[in-house]
Amino acid sequence: MEQLLYATLSLGAFALIAGIVLAIASKVFHIEGDPLSDKIDALLPQTQCGQCGFPGCRPYANAIASGEVDVNHCVPGGERTMLSIADLMGVEPKALEEEESVPVVAFVREDECIGCTLCIKACPVDAIIGAPKQYHTVIADHCTGCVLCLEPCPVDCIDMIQKPELLEHWSWPLPDTQRAQLGAERRESHHD
Amino acid sequence: MIKSLLNKLGFASAPFAGGITPDMCKWTENAAIEDCPLPPLFIVPIKQHIGQACSPLVQVGDLVLRGQKIAKSEGYLSVPIHAPTSGKVIKIEEHAIPHPSGMGLTSIFIEPDGKDERDTSLAGLDNWQTLDPAELRERVRLCGIAGLGGAAFPTFIKLLKDKRNPIETIILNGIECEPFLTNDHRLMVENSAEIVHGLQIIMHMVDAKKAIIAIEDNKLDAINAMQQALSSIGNDTISVASLPTRYPQGSEKQLIESLTGKQVPIGKLPMHAGVLCQNIATVKAINDAIMLGYAITDRIITVSGDAVPKPTNMRVRLGTPMRFIYAQRGLENFDGIQILHGGPMMGERMRHPDIPVVKSSTGLLAITDARIKPAHQVEDPCIRCGHCSEVCPISLVPNLLADHCRNDQLEKAADYDLFDCIECGACSYVCPSHIPLVHYFRYGKGQTAQVRREQSFAEVSRLRSEGRDARLQREKDEKAAKRRKVRDTLRSESVLNPDNDAKAKTSPTTKDKE
Missing domain, CATH: 3.40.50.11540 (NADH-ubiquinone oxidoreductase 51kDa subunit)
Known part of the structure; x- marks a missing residue:
């Protein structure tokens, strides 16, 4: 009987101490925001295009972090983004729903622009400059190609043009040996 | 021995x-340096060095002298470009440069007048x-x-x-x-x-x-x-x-x-x-x-290889098309021949000979397909002989690195110091399985660079997006504050009017919401 008392008391004391330590730790090491959704947000391409069905990259990251949606809805991020998010979340990679598209940037045909500023308001990254009744133009280096500016334009003077391929950004392809190609095929079949 | x-x-x-x-x-090694004659047309790319490209200083129709500056440097890491001979600028447009991608760069086309006058x-x-x-x-x-x-x-x-x-x-x-x-x-x-x-x-x-x-x-x-x-x-x-x-x-x-x-x-x-x-x-x-x-207008280039009938060393003006140089040494038909810009170990294969030579051109090789090992078809599995590690001048482990690059495990490749590789080609040279190791490293480096570029662009976009959200929020807050102020003044002015008083009572609730 005495032994039982000792055991209960010592365990109880231990639980109390552990509880106090944990309570202090949770105050001291408290992190603002959701670290997981921060990590996911860092992997997303930040085009803010809304093609995933969420109004921007951060809401989609929050949704993935809370487990509401799958990891394969980011269209501009493509396979690489999907794989890295799946890796971070520890879930099976899923095939992309839509084909990865070529990178594009918006271009305003300035002689047709009426200066209505609607596209400026729509741009999620402030990449369009202009003022009322002045021509607007797109800062190509900052445009993420989200196409959100096309819809509000009343005169349809915005084109999406393919990003020019730069010599400095060219990279070597895989060697065309059979083994190199075999590796690529194996990777693809693994993802399906 | x-x-x-x-x-x-x-x-x-x-x-x-x-x-x-x-x-x-x-x-x-015993062939004295010969002067290469002037070609009928010079193609001078506006970037011939590591760093920023130059911007052209001349216009179509301008007459230039040998050594005259025709493109000025933009930025610190850059040097100007000079005309290789006297003549007339006939056009300025994009043309293929010595680069493994086969892509082009703005080039200044100069037709020599034959006088070869110096600036x-x-x-x-x-x-x-x-x-x-x-x-x-x-x-x-x-x-x-x-x-x-x-x-x-x-x-x-x-x-x-x-x-x-x-x-x-x-x-x-x-x-x-x-x-x-x-x-x-x-x-x-x-x-x-x-x-x-x-x-x-x-x-x-x-x-x-x-x-x-x-x-x-x-x-x-x-x-x-x-x-x-x-x-x-x-x-x-x-x-x-x-x-x-x-x-x-x-x-x-x-x-x-x-x-x-x-x-x-x-x-x-x-x-x-x-x-x-x-x-x-x-x-x-x-x-x-x-x-x-x-100013630098020419350089010595070794023209050699088993497909060149008369190999030699030549003093060539920068901007001379490779086809013209090969023709001087008796090579005109390029069927079944690979052209290399640079040496066989680190040089780059050119897709066609209509490319000008630049400041980095040390050699022009033409090698028959039969002499180049058909390595791009017969890569065998790695047998772990370790020769590649033995010969690596910076003591990397090429076989493991190549595996990581082949499988797109870019972070692991970076852990194995992929970016320290100088691409000398010694590992590829000794590999008994003919694994194109350096080619894998170049692929891995290119992919890593692309990922980093995308990441930094995403970071910039995120900051811009967050900045925009903050600005919108601030504008909204300012508007709300203004409205509140107007309402407050209205309320104090019309305390006696019960209608306005009722409206004013709702304003604190909107304030709380915002």
């Missing part, structure tokens, strides 16, 4: 870690010994000199007299360890006096105490020529070092290790070890720029 055995056992002084001794194929606006600086190094350095930049050993790094940047990193030793790189290439070799034999004079100029510029001219022992006539040139001026601060033939000894850091025993750490420059490396041909160009005021 005994020497290599001793080397392997570590008794003799090993020049540097790893390395190979390929069949050197220096068929043109004489820059005078020689015979009194360089009394001049300020900064002035000489500006001259080197103005004359468009970039490293002629193949990397084409703007030379003036290296010629900085820096108090924090004083240069003690200048190493003149006459190693030329790439097989086939003999352009530096012939230059040392034929222009040894100018090279030594150029070396004295750069010693004055960076205030170096001594200089070593490093030459591999398969170029005895060059060693003799340089020694003679030195003894004729009686200078005892410059010495000639004969090094055993070993590839890639011509690589800057490997050469420093061979000569001084010091390893320059990754991420550091030779100047951090108190050393300045210059190529033979670059020093000759510096000499011409200072003494004669000549």
Whole structure:
């Protein structure tokens, strides 16, 4: 009987101490925001295009972090983004729903622009400059190609043009040996 | 034989870690430098160096002189471009440049008038010994000199007299360890006096105490020529070092290790070890720029390979199309022939010969398909022999690295120091399974660079997006504050009116919401 008392008391004391330590730790090491959704947000391409069905990259990251949606809805991020998010979340990679598209940037045909500023308001990254009744133009280096500016334009003077391929950004392809190609095929079949 | 055995056992002084001794194929080592005639059309790309591209200074129809500046440098890491001969600018448009992608760059097309008149606006600086190094350095930049050993790094940047990193030793790189290439070799034999004079100029510029001219022992006539040139001026601060033939000894850091025993750490420059490396041909160009005021308009190129009927060394104007140069040496049909720009180890295959030569062109090789191993078809599995690790001059593990690159495991590849690889090709050369190791490394580096680019763009976009959200929120808050103010004033003015009073009571709730 005495032994039982000792055991209960010592365990109880231990639980109390552990509880106090944990309570202090949770105050001291408290992190603002959701670290997981921060990590996911860092992997997303930040085009803010809304093609995933969420109004921007951060809401989609929050949704993935809370487990509401799958990891394969980011269209501009493509396979690489999907794989890295799946890796971070520890879930099976899923095939992309839509084909990865070529990178594009918006271009305003300035002689047709009426200066209505609607596209400026729509741009999620402030990449369009202009003022009322002045021509607007797109800062190509900052445009993420989200196409959100096309819809509000009343005169349809915005084109999406393919990003020019730069010599400095060219990279070597895989060697065309059979083994190199075999590796690529194996990777693809693994993802399906 | 005994020497290599001793080397392997570590008794003799090993020049540097790893390395190979390929069949050197220096068929043109005794061929005197010939002048290449002027082609019917010059194609001068606006970027011929590492760094920022230049912007054209001339317009279509302009008449230019040889050595006239036709494109000015934009930014610090850049040198201007000069016209290779006198003639007329007939168009400025994109044209293929010597690059493995086969892509093009804005180029200035010049039709020679045959007179080959020089621009004489820059005078020689015979009194360089009394001049300020900064002035000489500006001259080197103005004359468009970039490293002629193949990397084409703007030379003036290296010629900085820096108090924090004083240069003690200048190493003149006459190693030329790439097989086939003999352009530096012939230059040392034929222009040894100018090279030594150029070396004295750069010693004055960076205030170096001594200089070593490093030459591999398969170029005895060059060693003799340089020694003679030195003894004729009686200078005892410059010495000639004969090094055993070993590839890639011509690589800057490997050469420093061979000569001084010091390893320059990754991420550091030779100047951090108190050393300045210059190529033979670059020093000759510096000499011409200072003494004669000549901008760089030509360079020595080895034209060789088993598909070239008459291999030789040629002094070629920059901007000459490769097809024209090959035609001078009797090669006109390119069926079943691979063209290489540079040496066989680090050179790049060109897709067609209608590409101009630039400041980085050390050699032009044409090799028949039969002689090039069909490596791009028969890559066998790695048998873990370890030869690649043995020969790697920077002690990487090429077989593991290649596996990671092949499988897109870019982070792991980076952990195995992918970016320290100098792409010398020694591992690919010795691989018994014909694995194109360096090609995998280039792929891995390119992919990693792309991922990093995308990441930094995403980061910028995120900041812009967050900034926009913050701004919208602020504007909303300001509007709400304004509205509140208006309501408050209205309320105080119309306390007596019960209608307005009722409305005013709702305002605190909206305030709470916001």
